[in-house]
Amino acid sequence: MAGIYIHYPYCKQKCHYCNFFSVATKKFKGQFTEALLKELALRKHELQSSITSIYFGGGTPSMLPVEEIRKITEHISILFQLQENAEITLEANPDDLNYSYLGQLKNTMINRLSIGIQSFNDNELKSINRVHDANAAYNSVKMAQDAGFDNLSIDLIYGIPNSTYQSWLHNLEMVHELRVAHLSAYTLTQESRTAYDILVKKGKLLPPDDEKALEQYAVLQNHLSILEMEQYEISNYSRRGMRANHNTNYWKGIPYLGLGPSAHSFDGNSRRWNKAALTDYIGILDGLPLEYEKEILTPENKWNERMMTGLRTQWGIDVENLARDFPENWVRDFEQLAHDFIEKGLMVQTQSVFCLSPKGKLFADGIASDFFRDEQKGDYKY
Numbered sequence: 001m002a003g004i005y006i007h008y009p010y011c012k013q014k015c016h017y018c019n020f021f022s023v024a025t026k027k028f029k030g031q032f033t034e035a036l037l038k039e040l041a042l043r044k045h046e047l048q049s050s051i052t053s054i055y056f057g058g059g060t061p062s063m064l065p066v067e068e069i070r071k072i073t074e075h076i077s078i079l080f081q082l083q084e085n086a087e088i089t090l091e092a093n094p095d096d097l098n099y100s101y102l103g104q105l106k107n108t109m110i111n112r113l114s115i116g117i118q119s120f121n122d123n124e125l126k127s128i129n130r131v132h133d134a135n136a137a138y139n140s141v142k143m144a145q146d147a148g149f150d151n152l153s154i155d156l157i158y159g160i161p162n163s164t165y166q167s168w169l170h171n172l173e174m175v176h177e178l179r180v181a182h183l184s185a186y187t188l189t190q191e192s193r194t195a196y197d198i199l200v201k202k203g204k205l206l207p208p209d210d211e212k213a214l215e216q217y218a219v220l221q222n223h224l225s226i227l228e229m230e231q232y233e234i235s236n237y238s239r240r241g242m243r244a245n246h247n248t249n250y251w252k253g254i255p256y257l258g259l260g261p262s263a264h265s266f267d268g269n270s271r272r273w274n275k276a277a278l279t280d281y282i283g284i285l286d287g288l289p290l291e292y293e294k295e296i297l298t299p300e301n302k303w304n305e306r307m308m309t310g311l312r313t314q315w316g317i318d319v320e321n322l323a324r325d326f327p328e329n330w331v332r333d334f335e336q337l338a339h340d341f342i343e344k345g346l347m348v349q350t351q352s353v354f355c356l357s358p359k360g361k362l363f364a365d366g367i368a369s370d371f372f373r374d375e376q377k378g379d380y381k382y
């Protein structure tokens with residue numbers, strides 16, 4: 001079992017909050033797919049297992065012409081053992097979706113769409129510099145469903161400073177009305193060196209509103225039964241049987257190959273990431289080496305990743321599995337600290353599995369980091 005991630009770095013314009021490697025330029029756009037196909041061929045030996053998911057992320061991969069998407073997926077199916085029922089997702093922005101594009105897309109291997117809606121409110125979309133409006137957001141989902149994409153996810157952002165209780169409720173009503181299969185809901189964050197960060201520091205935009213974010217998160221939790229969705233990861237919700245396989249595999253530690261500038265790969269023992277630079281990336285077409293960095297994971301790194309990803313998910317951390325992979329005293333320490341969190345109402349235990357409680361989910365990253373092990377001291381970081 002393994003996945004393939006493809007990073008398509010082009011966007012029409014840069015959203016204020018975005019810290020992904022993406023560029024609002026056409027530079028090297030015509031050569032990008034060829035460079036990607038070359039990287040695929042160069043790195044095919046890195047994945048031996050069969051491919052259960054492919055994810056086109058970015059950037060805005062819906063800016064790719066359908067013919068190029070087809071070329072890439074066909075190439076993958078020649079080079080790798082692609083499972084017949086593999087989940088193949090394309091991230092899309094609403095303004096790229098129309099009946100003609102979607103109709104052609106339906107005749108490719110793409111069988112899942114993840115649409116970057118972010119909000120169904122024009123003022124909020126404008127404030128974060130999204131290229132589409134609320135109307136386009138709504139229509140894109142409708143058109144995708146009409147074209148036959150039932151396995152459809154949308155992204156929403158909560159905690160946008162000019163959002164209100166009503167506007168967030170309207171977002172959730174849209175999720176309900178459109179009966180989307182999957183929802184990813186993230187809180188707005190002020191990442192350093194983004195336009196949002198600069199504009200907040202200049203006093204031109206308000207910083208993220210944490211209180212509002214918590215309130216909107218709580219509203220979402222309270223609406224899950226109406227939406228007929230379950231929260232299977234801190235930021236991810238789905239209808240029955242519609243979880244995202246690709247991301248679930250990340251959280252379960254399944255290997256994946258990441259292609260394209262800035263893309264990360266994981267083979268179970270190391271992580272590597274391509275340089276986030278277009279010029280260097282396109283250079284592989286001239287025979288230049290692909291530039292990347294690599295980190296061999298120490299037992300402490302693996303432990304910390306297990307804490308970070310496991311506690312974010314519905315399936316939590318199973319101490320029986322921990323005991324198979326890590327020293328006995330680490331597992332004992334884990335259980336001791338987990339029981340402290342249970343007493344505080346932040347975690348729950350079912351047999352050998354520890355999960356965050358609904359209250360604990362509000363502090364997921366902080367709780368996970370309390371379980372981290374420090375390489376030097378060989379003990380808890382705190």
Ligand code: SF4
Binds near residue numbers: 058
């Ligand atoms: S569309 Fe996505 S990748 Fe592009 S700038 Fe906006 S958030 Fe970033």
